[in-house]
Amino acid sequence: MFNPVSCTAMAPLQLGIFGAGQLGRMLAQAALPLGIRCVFLDAVNQSPAAALGPVFSPDDMHAFVGQRRLFTLEFENIPLSSIDALPEAATIFPPRAALAITQNRLLEKSTFDALNIPVAPYRAVHCLTDLQNAADQLGLPMVLKTATGGYDGKGQYVVKTAHDIARAWETLGTHGPLIAEGFIHFEREVSVIAVRAQTGDIRYWELAQNHHHQGILSHSVVPAPNIETLTPIAQQYMQQLLEHLNYVGVLTLELFVTPEGLLANEMAPRVHNSGHWTIEGAVCSQFENHIRAVMGLPLGETDLIKPCVMVNIIGQYPKREDILALPAAHLHDYEKEERPGRKLGHITLMPPKSEELPALIKQLIPLLPDALALK
Amino acid sequence: MFNPVSCTAMAPLQLGIFGAGQLGRMLAQAALPLGIRCVFLDAVNQSPAAALGPVFSPDDMHAFVGQRRLFTLEFENIPLSSIDALPEAATIFPPRAALAITQNRLLEKSTFDALNIPVAPYRAVHCLTDLQNAADQLGLPMVLKTATGGYDGKGQYVVKTAHDIARAWETLGTHGPLIAEGFIHFEREVSVIAVRAQTGDIRYWELAQNHHHQGILSHSVVPAPNIETLTPIAQQYMQQLLEHLNYVGVLTLELFVTPEGLLANEMAPRVHNSGHWTIEGAVCSQFENHIRAVMGLPLGETDLIKPCVMVNIIGQYPKREDILALPAAHLHDYEKEERPGRKLGHITLMPPKSEELPALIKQLIPLLPDALALK
Numbered sequence: 001m002f003n004p005v006s007c008t009a010m011a012p013l014q015l016g017i018f019g020a021g022q023l024g025r026m027l028a029q030a031a032l033p034l035g036i037r038c039v040f041l042d043a044v045n046q047s048p049a050a051a052l053g054p055v056f057s058p059d060d061m062h063a064f065v066g067q068r069r070l071f072t073l074e075f076e077n078i079p080l081s082s083i084d085a086l087p088e089a090a091t092i093f094p095p096r097a098a099l100a101i102t103q104n105r106l107l108e109k110s111t112f113d114a115l116n117i118p119v120a121p122y123r124a125v126h127c128l129t130d131l132q133n134a135a136d137q138l139g140l141p142m143v144l145k146t147a148t149g150g151y152d153g154k155g156q157y158v159v160k161t162a163h164d165i166a167r168a169w170e171t172l173g174t175h176g177p178l179i180a181e182g183f184i185h186f187e188r189e190v191s192v193i194a195v196r197a198q199t200g201d202i203r204y205w206e207l208a209q210n211h212h213h214q215g216i217l218s219h220s221v222v223p224a225p226n227i228e229t230l231t232p233i234a235q236q237y238m239q240q241l242l243e244h245l246n247y248v249g250v251l252t253l254e255l256f257v258t259p260e261g262l263l264a265n266e267m268a269p270r271v272h273n274s275g276h277w278t279i280e281g282a283v284c285s286q287f288e289n290h291i292r293a294v295m296g297l298p299l300g301e302t303d304l305i306k307p308c309v310m311v312n313i314i315g316q317y318p319k320r321e322d323i324l325a326l327p328a329a330h331l332h333d334y335e336k337e338e339r340p341g342r343k344l345g346h347i348t349l350m351p352p353k354s355e356e357l358p359a360l361i362k363q364l365i366p367l368l369p370d371a372l373a374l375k
Numbered sequence: 376m377f378n379p380v381s382c383t384a385m386a387p388l389q390l391g392i393f394g395a396g397q398l399g400r401m402l403a404q405a406a407l408p409l410g411i412r413c414v415f416l417d418a419v420n421q422s423p424a425a426a427l428g429p430v431f432s433p434d435d436m437h438a439f440v441g442q443r444r445l446f447t448l449e450f451e452n453i454p455l456s457s458i459d460a461l462p463e464a465a466t467i468f469p470p471r472a473a474l475a476i477t478q479n480r481l482l483e484k485s486t487f488d489a490l491n492i493p494v495a496p497y498r499a500v501h502c503l504t505d506l507q508n509a510a511d512q513l514g515l516p517m518v519l520k521t522a523t524g525g526y527d528g529k530g531q532y533v534v535k536t537a538h539d540i541a542r543a544w545e546t547l548g549t550h551g552p553l554i555a556e557g558f559i560h561f562e563r564e565v566s567v568i569a570v571r572a573q574t575g576d577i578r579y580w581e582l583a584q585n586h587h588h589q590g591i592l593s594h595s596v597v598p599a600p601n602i603e604t605l606t607p608i609a610q611q612y613m614q615q616l617l618e619h620l621n622y623v624g625v626l627t628l629e630l631f632v633t634p635e636g637l638l639a640n641e642m643a644p645r646v647h648n649s650g651h652w653t654i655e656g657a658v659c660s661q662f663e664n665h666i667r668a669v670m671g672l673p674l675g676e677t678d679l680i681k682p683c684v685m686v687n688i689i690g691q692y693p694k695r696e697d698i699l700a701l702p703a704a705h706l707h708d709y710e711k712e713e714r715p716g717r718k719l720g721h722i723t724l725m726p727p728k729s730e731e732l733p734a735l736i737k738q739l740i741p742l743l744p745d746a747l748a749l750k
Contacts, residue, residue: 283726301702305727324672
């Protein structure tokens, strides 16, 4: 186990992060008060994390590594070859094996299967015939997805009728191995986020209920309502995954709530958009606890401070002064260029009197250029 | 009034801060999620705020100013000539007049007098005879202080007996105008911190009870106990000061609780050590609200989230892993070199169940190299 140096003084601890987007930015924001400085590797130069440390280009891996021994990531789809390029003395958390699995939906599903974590019925699709067979066996509608790559609804095709089968294949057939998933009539989606330390210590945050708009997370409500009986099950699935993968850091598991119980949708080996509420809403945030876990430090408490709602800012910024005029609104501006469908920031509403939360959400809606699923 | 640009995107708002110590660091940490970038002016190069923006040397005022139009400070004892060197289009908050007053204890006291805010009896001291007269009129012990400069107990001499008078004069007589203050037998010290916006809107945080050790703040307890009847009085004094000074930003007023009521000790025209608890303990922190006020943005709510205790780390760092192993401990490491009497960081304890706070403080004490007044 990595033993951190106790005293910081003028030589703060160092962490290398693959990726310099908003998750890297918020990781580094959480690291700074602990006396831990982050550097980043990203092909994009003007990135959200650049405010907090140098961003090295993938061509400059040598400088990114430097004398650093600990690494993590903010994005699961980094090439495994980049990780393999790290020197032997370097350690990366979450572990490589966890990344390999989460980079491939087929491996991910079979991991769920192996741990008896229920998932929607699925079939691997390598050719049009596979796809036709999948349609017969899973029924329509079904969702065809690329096994690798793709997020926020990209790399997906909803096969509604038999006519869509050929078109789905045309669209995605050249994108490597595919997976067809039976359509789930779920009531709602929740996510459980947990962190595991190098010691094996595990902490869980409250489950969030997630609302999407056109495949992108619109907002998360915490705690997810009516979740008491489901929480221990979700945490048990999470524990199995964390221990199976000998995981270190934050892991997110998205789950569908169905009449038959919880179904695992997918996992993300990183801090997650549905956990941004933890910055204000939990004793220790997902960002700080990920840093603590990776650096070999004790984990912080994950207790809920107050019920809250996290709302994404997508595509276009609202007026800063409008948002800040709302009582108990916390703005997180990622300093990104406006672009349709792009996550530009988020707002967490957490009034001291929780009963004021619904009224506060109503006040927020007209202030957002796109209120997404809040409407 | 300054009108902030609404949209941030790739051109974040800019703020220049005089000073790059821990207060500048925490101001910039609060500014970043709002999409506001800070630059600093400081003679010290390797300073705590350097993690968040460029630190310009006083020789490089021109680069510090750049195209920026808004400025603030983290330290009241910056030379007024530095402020006067700002271009005409630039605005600094708090206003120059407030700085001039708080840079001189005699002006500060006469401001309190003018507003009928009670203070300890005092005399201006310009010569040894003045000092002898002050001793006769105020009685001994009394405290001799430099009117300008000095903080954390520096530039002060406690005159206990008639023998000390000459020695006090020898020690401080060449340090410019002096002030002799009657010794106050106070029960405890509290501070009220408030913020005033450009619109005149004022918000107050809960009063903190401050405990000192050898002239340096050891820890602050929030809310200060048994303060209900005193809070409206403290807030009234604060309101008078803010409006008299046409103040913008965070202002701190230290008050003695005496059998005769509250006495003003001194004010600080900035975020204050006794307000560090607001990062976790209030809806909007003193740092974020100072930024909001200076940038012309609406103020955030100052409501208390949970009772908490802020403990300073002085002189030597504790083991990082020891502190982080405490439940509900928030570490703020300023990344400073260890030096006796130096503020290196702080820890805020804020358990979800407030009744656990006393036990948590007891757990913290043996972990600190110097537990100061917590002992």
